[in-house]
Amino acid sequence: MKKILSVVAVAILLLVACNKPKATVVVPVMQTSADSMSYVIGLNLGRNLIGIDSLLNVNAVCEGLRDAYLGAEKLNAEEARAAYLKYMNYDVYERVAAFEEQFLEDLRKEDRKFVATNSGLTYKVHTLGNMKRVARNNRDTILMCYRALDVAGEVVDTTYLHGDTLRIALGDMPRGVVEATKLIGKGGHLETWVPSRLAFGSAGCDSLSILPNTMLYYELWLIDVEER
Known part of the structure; x- marks a missing residue:
């Protein structure tokens, strides 16, 4: 927007x-x-x-x-508050959800290698990795490289471009990234589109300048898994 x-x-x-x-x-x-x-x-x-x-x-x-x-307001304070909450909590969400659903449906038609999970996550696996070393528990520590882009193709977060890696508890990542990471094992590599509700939702992320209701694209490389 x-x-x-x-x-x-x-x-x-x-x-x-x-x-x-x-x-x-x-x-x-x-x-x-x-x-x-x-x-x-x-x-x-x-x-x-x-x-x-x-x-x-x-x-x-x-x-x-x-x-x-x-001094001729057409809505009183309570009516104004109700209208604001309806728009922010329902109207915007429905519009965003409809856009994301159509976007991902078109993507899967163009590239049949992309598949969707029940949650709406859309992903494509490049390398499955060692499936005996999978992060199954949100407390597991993972070592990974990734880059995240918005729909316009602008990089919003990355470790990959700077040659850095991230060591983090799996559960500290956005829900969609958690789900995607569990689909591959150590050494795995995938692409995934994460709907906004599985990313940073209506709150967005100020520290990364990610606006509310932003769908994100992630490319992930799972380097190591430390089970807890």
Whole structure:
């Protein structure tokens, strides 16, 4: 959802409804410094909102701003809270889940070597490894190399590119990575797409700059397993 837009594009988004592509663009007239400052605030607000959710209704956002200034809110505090929670907890989740499901279904059609587990994890094994040395317990310590990318192909986390390895308790990894790692043995290598609910979910991961509801691609090399 995160997009980088020019100032001109953001301005247009703030002035034209997404569902009215033929609407006339109104060019703002900056007559005073207050006008300019107001416009700059609008630009910054637009950029921030696009980073949060590019599918928000721009006209409704503007209407909410006007109503707040006029003291004519159409929703009371409780109604606003209920609407917010419904959108964040259900509407966004359903939209994300539908996108991920379609994405992974198309992937499996294009590459038949990718298969899905009951949880929705989609993976392809390159090297099975020694299946007598498998991490079966979440307390097992694993030594691994990996790289993680988002759907856009941007690297969000990696040990591989820096030639480093990670030694960690299996259970400390995201749920989807835990499940994927258990599919191979020592010396194994696989690729896997991890749906957002099996990765970092609606919370995301601030330390890795991973946005909420982000599906991730992992390539894993399981170097060693220490059973607990």
